[in-house]
Amino acid sequence: MAANPIRKFKDKQTLSKLRSHDKEAFIKVYDDHVAEIYRFVYFKIGNKEEANDLTSIIFLKTWNHIQNNSLVDAKTLRALLYKVARTSIIDYYRETGNKLSVTDSLDDENNRIEVVDEALNSEEKIDREADLELIKSKLPLLKEEYREVIIMKFINDLSLDEIAEISGKNKGNVRVLLHRALSALKALVEGDGKL
Amino acid sequence: MTEKDFIVKLNNLRSTAPDEAWLKSNRELLLNQISNSGAANLSVWKTFVINFSSLAKASVRPAYALGAFVFILVMGSLFGNQVFSNVKPNDSLYIARIISEKAKLNTVLNSDSHDKLAAQFATQRAQDISAVLADPKFNTDQNQTQVASLSASFNQEINTAKTQLDHITPVPSAPADVAVSIADNAKDNQGMQVAANPLGQTVSYATVSEATSSKGSDKTATSSATSTPAKTNSADDTTVILDQAQKLFDQKNYNQALDKLKEADQLINNAN
Numbered sequence: 001m002a003a004n005p006i007r008k009f010k011d012k013q014t015l016s017k018l019r020s021h022d023k024e025a026f027i028k029v030y031d032d033h034v035a036e037i038y039r040f041v042y043f044k045i046g047n048k049e050e051a052n053d054l055t056s057i058i059f060l061k062t063w064n065h066i067q068n069n070s071l072v073d074a075k076t077l078r079a080l081l082y083k084v085a086r087t088s089i090i091d092y093y094r095e096t097g098n099k100l101s102v103t104d105s106l107d108d109e110n111n112r113i114e115v116v117d118e119a120l121n122s123e124e125k126i127d128r129e130a131d132l133e134l135i136k137s138k139l140p141l142l143k144e145e146y147r148e149v150i151i152m153k154f155i156n157d158l159s160l161d162e163i164a165e166i167s168g169k170n171k172g173n174v175r176v177l178l179h180r181a182l183s184a185l186k187a188l189v190e191g192d193g194k195l
Numbered sequence: 196m197t198e199k200d201f202i203v204k205l206n207n208l209r210s211t212a213p214d215e216a217w218l219k220s221n222r223e224l225l226l227n228q229i230s231n232s233g234a235a236n237l238s239v240w241k242t243f244v245i246n247f248s249s250l251a252k253a254s255v256r257p258a259y260a261l262g263a264f265v266f267i268l269v270m271g272s273l274f275g276n277q278v279f280s281n282v283k284p285n286d287s288l289y290i291a292r293i294i295s296e297k298a299k300l301n302t303v304l305n306s307d308s309h310d311k312l313a314a315q316f317a318t319q320r321a322q323d324i325s326a327v328l329a330d331p332k333f334n335t336d337q338n339q340t341q342v343a344s345l346s347a348s349f350n351q352e353i354n355t356a357k358t359q360l361d362h363i364t365p366v367p368s369a370p371a372d373v374a375v376s377i378a379d380n381a382k383d384n385q386g387m388q389v390a391a392n393p394l395g396q397t398v399s400y401a402t403v404s405e406a407t408s409s410k411g412s413d414k415t416a417t418s419s420a421t422s423t424p425a426k427t428n429s430a431d432d433t434t435v436i437l438d439q440a441q442k443l444f445d446q447k448n449y450n451q452a453l454d455k456l457k458e459a460d461q462l463i464n465n466a467n
Contacts, residue, residue: 005253005254005257008253009249009250009253009254012249012252012253013245013246013249016245016248016249017237017242017245020237020241020245021229021232021233021234021235022234022235022236022237023226023229023230023234023235023236024236024237026225026226026229026234027222027226030222030225031222034213034218034221035212035213038212038213039208039209039211039212042211043208043211051213052213052217052221055213055221056221056224056225059225060225060228060229063225063229063232063234064232067232128207131204131207132204132207132208132210135204135205135208136208150205154202154205154206154208155205155206155208155209155211156209157206157209182198182201182202185201185205186196186198186201189201190196
């Protein structure tokens with residue numbers, strides 16, 4: 001949420017520019033948010049190629065939405081992007097007729113996470129990648145809403161206010177949901193006995 | 196593994212990112228698509244207007260909040276003491292009364308007026324304490340702790356009032372011509388004459404005093420001309436009355452103490 005005045009000002013400025021069909025503002029929004037929207041989509045649907053396509057569609061839909069609406073349904077641009085992403089993913093599920101299953105490809109060879117950290121030695125890198133792969137493999141086993149809040153809070157670093165606005169819940173409910181989701185994922189991962 | 200460690204591992208999933216090549220190609224693709232739907236670069240003027248209106252929209256709420264805060268502060272300082280003036284020492288809002296009185300005092304810049312107002316507030320608070328303790332429904336055995344606390348507060352208020360009265364600068368309220376007239380009368384009795392000030396200015400006490408003491412015989416004139424100003428007398432009188440009120444209070448004659456305090460309040464109020 002635009003808690004501090006500078007962020008609030010920048011949000012208003014960007015929205016006004018987008019409404020005025022400003023190309024540069026759109027590119028800035030794309031550069032600032034594409035990675036997190038991609039991550040959100042990717043961890044929800046579990047397929048890299050489709051995540052690419054959906055991310056592209058989400059930005060285009062957001063652009064069209066801003067041109068055609070007064071934005072009363074979302075307080076910030078970031079929240080709007082996530083709302084559009086959620087509805088796009090739901091549409092995707094409807095069209096393809098399936099949800100991410102345990103056997104889907106979050107952890108296949110093509111989607112291996114590339115961790116770039118020069119400070120880590122090779123053994124630490126291997127351990128860390130193994131941990132991440134394990135978590136990644138367990139994420140699809142979670143309930144849809146659990147997975148969603150974990151992605152938003154712990155992977156994309158959204159605030160409780162932002163998650164509450166995007167998901168249409170109050171902050172207290174989001175906090176409870178996060179706690180349950182984290183416990184469920186931790187139990188799944190620890191049940192595997194590797195972490 | 197602790198929850199914190201687990202969260203750190205989850206945070207590491209942030210390293211997941213789309214391909215750089217796809218990012219660039221998709222950027223171009225989207226730019227082309229939105230350009231077809233009418234997107235363009237904004238003019239300098241349009242950018243200025245947007246920046247200005249965004250700034251106004253972003254700052255309107257903090258500006259309102261600041262305005263409301265300043266308004267409440269000013270109104271509270273000016274009128275808060277009137278609103279809470281009827282709150283008694285055994286009420287829960289009594290602290291609000293004290294704060295509003297302090298706020299009101301802070302708005303008075305003249306030191307004499309400040310001291311006078313402080314003395315008046317202290318006297319009024321002492322009156323209210325006396326009135327509460329004079330009430331037999333309150334002053335019971337069950338409330339002895341509160342009674343003791345209020346008694347201590349009473350003494351504190353009286354001391355505050357006396358201290359503030361001491362601070363008031365003595366200003367001669369008896370004009371010099373009165374002093375001259377007194378001296379004149381005294382000298383007339385001895386066949387002497389006091390010359391009128393040729394400049395029509397007021398005669399200082401020292402002048403009169405010198406005139407009288409040079410003869411070394413007119414004790415009456417000297418004592419009259421160098422007498423303490425009326426305001427100091429008034430302050431002294433008030434202090435004496437406050438002392439009497441304190442004694443009556445100590446003797447648990449709350450109603451009489453209350454009368455004395457009203458008298459003192461009246462004196463402070465009438466003092467110029």
